[in-house]
Amino acid sequence: MKLERIEVQQLQMPLRFRFETSFGSTTIKDFLLISVHGEGAVGYGESVAMPTPFYNEETTETVWYMMEKFLIPKLFSQPIETPEDVDRLFAPIRRNNMAKSALEGAIWDLYSKQKGISLAKALGGTRSLIDVGISIGIEPTVGEVLQRVERALADGYKKIKVKIKPGFDVQVIQGIRERFGDSVPLMADANSAYTMEHLDIMKELDQYGLIMIEQPLAHDDIIDHAKLQAQLKTPICLDESIHNAEDARKAIELGSCGIINIKIGRVGGLTESKRIHDLCESHGIPVWCGGMVESGVGRAHNVAITSLPNFTIPGDTAASSRYWDLDIIEPGVELVAPGQLAVPEQPGIGYTLNQQAVGKYAVRSASYRPAK
Numbered sequence: 397m398k399l400e401r402i403e404v405q406q407l408q409m410p411l412r413f414r415f416e417t418s419f420g421s422t423t424i425k426d427f428l429l430i431s432v433h434g435e436g437a438v439g440y441g442e443s444v445a446m447p448t449p450f451y452n453e454e455t456t457e458t459v460w461y462m463m464e465k466f467l468i469p470k471l472f473s474q475p476i477e478t479p480e481d482v483d484r485l486f487a488p489i490r491r492n493n494m495a496k497s498a499l500e501g502a503i504w505d506l507y508s509k510q511k512g513i514s515l516a517k518a519l520g521g522t523r524s525l526i527d528v529g530i531s532i533g534i535e536p537t538v539g540e541v542l543q544r545v546e547r548a549l550a551d552g553y554k555k556i557k558v559k560i561k562p563g564f565d566v567q568v569i570q571g572i573r574e575r576f577g578d579s580v581p582l583m584a585d586a587n588s589a590y591t592m593e594h595l596d597i598m599k600e601l602d603q604y605g606l607i608m609i610e611q612p613l614a615h616d617d618i619i620d621h622a623k624l625q626a627q628l629k630t631p632i633c634l635d636e637s638i639h640n641a642e643d644a645r646k647a648i649e650l651g652s653c654g655i656i657n658i659k660i661g662r663v664g665g666l667t668e669s670k671r672i673h674d675l676c677e678s679h680g681i682p683v684w685c686g687g688m689v690e691s692g693v694g695r696a697h698n699v700a701i702t703s704l705p706n707f708t709i710p711g712d713t714a715a716s717s718r719y720w721d722l723d724i725i726e727p728g729v730e731l732v733a734p735g736q737l738a739v740p741e742q743p744g745i746g747y748t749l750n751q752q753a754v755g756k757y758a759v760r761s762a763s764y765r766p767a768k
């Protein structure tokens with residue numbers, strides 16, 4: 397694969413709603429879009445790092461810095477035949493997974509375009525339709541969460557995830573169960589807002605038939621999660637604690653979780669996502685694709701990875717139109733049936749970049765070329 401030019405653009409896209417979690421809230425999606433040009437094709441990737449280091453340690457700025465100083469020079473330093481070469485090339489650099497993933501994802505897209513196959517196919521995907529769920533943030537009142545749940549159920553979303561935090565937890569779940577019944581596929585995501593001191597709350601949540609409780613304890617923990625899991629019938633799902641397949645192996649061995657949320661950016665790219673997927677499959681641990689409020693580019697990558705066979709639980713990849721008045725891809729990622737997305741068959745991510753929309757949201761850009 398000949399890489400001729402890499403473009404990094406910082407985009408700021410207004411969200412259609414305020415998204416609040418236990419660690420903060422946002423109305424503007426501030427992120428980096430990567431375009432890798434080679435042999436007449438362009439591959440696209442998205443950095444899912446946020447402007448602030450509260451979900452993980454990376455930010456829009458650290459991602460840019462790591463790309464410019466280390467990752468892009470490495471990409472230009474030696475020939476690349478496949479996206480797996482990129483994974484090997486980046487391996488000596490510690491962490492900075494979202495920065496690595498944005499570039500690696502763009503190369504996967506470029507690679508599959510050059511081969512004339514869909515990204516899903518290049519990754520080994522087997523599904524042409526995927527079931528998806530929706531992630532509902534913390535709202536000022538339980539009543540407002542219930543309104544959002546009602547709309548999501550009307551759209552047919554196959555899993556309802558609600559964000560919880562101490563003081564806004566059992567009453568939300570109880571409210572949803574009372575209003576919509578026990579058969580709604582429901583889960584809660586705590587984004588590390590609890591400790592073992594909150595065991596009584598976890599035990600209360602355990603009574604509501606949740607599909608899972610996501611990342612209740614510390615972002616860097618798998619020990620207490622194992623202790624907690626032993627006391628709950630509801631499976632624990634790990635998100636923040638898993639950065640690679642080795643973390644997943646240790647968590648599975650310890651019994652820290654029954655389910656793993658794979659976020660491509662958090663684990664450093666599609667190659668590592670596949671590794672975690674395969675490892676979990678061999679241990680009978682189901683996985684699902686988490687969301688990071690992606691623009692259409694990241695969303696398209698999520699759709700492609702979700703087509704792999706062990707993504708048996710609907711992920712957080714809701715439709716573009718839920719988030720954006722105008723997405724940066726055409727067409728947007730939209731439901732083709734209640735709660736279902738189609739996996740594109742066209743080469744690469746299978747969506748075209750809307751350059752006008754990119755121009756509208758871009759606030760900064762830079763171009764990098766290999767030294768002659």
Ligand SMILES: O=C(O)CCC(=O)C1=CC=C[C@@H](O)[C@@H]1C(=O)O
Nearest residue numbers: 417451531686687688689690712
């Ligand atoms: O709609 C989406 O893209 C999912 C959003 C979502 O749940 C999350 C986005 C970003 C950080 C976290 O709050 C979170 C999650 O932890 O899964």
Ligand SMILES: [Mg+2]
Nearest residue numbers: 585610611635
């Ligand atoms: Mg989460």
